[in-house]
Every structure is written in structure tokens, then in C-alpha cells.
Amino acid sequence: MRSEEFGGLNVSRETLERLETYHELLKKWNPVINLVAKSTIDSAWERHFLDSAQVFSLAPQGVRKWCDLGSGGGFPGLVCATLAAEFSPETEFTLVESDQRKATFLRTVARELGLKVTVLSKRIEQVEPLGADLISARALAALPKLLEFTERHLEPGGYALFQKGESFRKELSESLESWRFSHEEYPSITDASSVILRLGDIERV
Numbered sequence: 751m752r753s754e755e756f757g758g759l760n761v762s763r764e765t766l767e768r769l770e771t772y773h774e775l776l777k778k779w780n781p782v783i784n785l786v787a788k789s790t791i792d793s794a795w796e797r798h799f800l801d802s803a804q805v806f807s808l809a810p811q812g813v814r815k816w817c818d819l820g821s822g823g824g825f826p827g828l829v830c831a832t833l834a835a836e837f838s839p840e841t842e843f844t845l846v847e848s849d850q851r852k853a854t855f856l857r858t859v860a861r862e863l864g865l866k867v868t869v870l871s872k873r874i875e876q877v878e879p880l881g882a883d884l885i886s887a888r889a890l891a892a893l894p895k896l897l898e899f900t901e902r903h904l905e906p907g908g909y910a911l912f913q914k915g916e917s918f919r920k921e922l923s924e925s926l927e928s929w930r931f932s933h934e935e936y937p938s939i940t941d942a943s944s945v946i947l948r949l950g951d952i953e954r955v
């Protein structure tokens with residue numbers, strides 16, 4: 751089967767076609783429900799799809815349950831679910847997005863792409879604990895709030911992957927007032943001022 755490089759992965763033609771279909775649906779729905787900032791739609795392939803794919807590359811092996819919080823248009827969760835269909839089919843995805851119209855978009859994309867993902871259109875604080883072994887989130891909240899969400903939904907021994915902008919050092923030091931965790935910083939391949947934080951061993955101080 752033909753394959754192509756995408757976000758550091760050698761993806762099959764089928765995966766690339768799925769991502770292209772998703773990209774088309776994003777462009778079609780965005781003017782109506784603002785899934786991503788209008789100013790980023792022309793560069794969506796890099797700003798949203800590649801940016802999300804790099805998160806998938808940083809996930810540990812053998813994830814059983816991956817939960818993406820505040821998924822919006824599916825970044826990074828639904829892109830990661832698309833990649834997992836090829837590279838990690840045993841991983842189950844749950845996307846939590848309280849906005850009903852965005853949740854409908856996520857379900858529509860999943861159906862069109864033939865992906866099995868669960869979309870919960872509820873508030874993260876009100877969803878029953880999900881027992882995830884990996885949590886991802888982008889542009890949802892500052893790190894102290896993300897850690898509260900993570901505490902509710904992550905199993906002991908699990909990891910969190912958060913895309914963060916240039917305020918990440920300040921957020922890390924604020925978080926360390928109330929939390930203990932191990933952390934690694936990976937420079938973003940799509941934005942020189944951003945990083946992906948991988949946190950583990952998360953517990954309250």
C-alpha cells in the first residue's frame with residue numbers, strides 16, 4: 751500500500767484520505783459553527799491537523815482509553831482517533847465537548863470516516879469519571895484547571911498530553927503549588943513558541 755509522511759508518521763493512503771475528508775468537512779461547517787478561528791481556516795492543515803498529529807506521536811504505546819477534553823472541532827482528539835485507526839486500533843476514544851453543535855460535527859466526521867469514537871456532549875465536570883489512561887486537550891484551560899479535569903478522568907498511572915502556548919512555564923509553576931507530577935516538554939513542530947507537555951504521576955500536594 752502507498753504511504754506518505756504526515757506529522758512524523760508514515761501514514762497509509764487510506765488514512766490520508768480520511769484526514770482530507772475531515773478537512774473538507776471542517777471547511778464546510780466552519781462558517782456556520784466556528785469550530786476553529788476563521789483566520790486559521792486557510793492554514794488548517796498545518797495549524798490543526800499537523801498540530802494534532804504530533805500529539806499522537808507522543809502518546810505511549812498500548813493506550814486503552816484515550817479521552818480528549820473540550821474537543822471543539824476535534825483537535826487533537828479526532829485527528830488522533832483517525833491515526834489510531836491505522837496505528838493503534840485497540841485504543842478507544844472518547845471526546846467530551848459541551849457545545850451540542852460541535853458535538854454533532856464530531857459525530858458526523860466520525861461517521862463519514864468510519865471511526866468508532868464516543869462523543870459526550872456534556873460538561874467535563876459533569877461526566878462520570880472516564881477512567882482514561884491518556885487525556886489530551888488543546889486550548890481548553892490553564893494548566894491548574896486542566897489538572898482538576900484530569901484528576902477526575904485519569905486512571906492512576908496514566909498520562910496527559912497538553913498543547914500549550916508561551917505561558918506554559920508560568921502555568922507549570924502555578925500548578926506546582928497544588929500538584930505534583932513528572933513532566934516532559936516537547937517543542938511544537940507547528941509553532942516555535944509552543945510545546946506539548948507530557949505529564950505523569952499526577953497527584954495533589
Ligand SMILES: C[S@@+](CC[C@H](N)C(=O)[O-])C[C@H]1O[C@@H](n2cnc3c(N)ncnc32)[C@H](O)[C@@H]1O
Nearest residue numbers: 820821822825847848849872873874888889890
Ligand atoms: C477554545 S476551544 C478549543 C477546541 C479544540 N480543542 C481546539 O483546540 O481546536 C474550547 C472548547 O472546549 C469546550 N469546553 C469548554 N469548557 C468545557 C467544559 N467544561 N466541558 C466540556 N467542553 C468544554 C468549548 O465548547 C470549546 O469547544
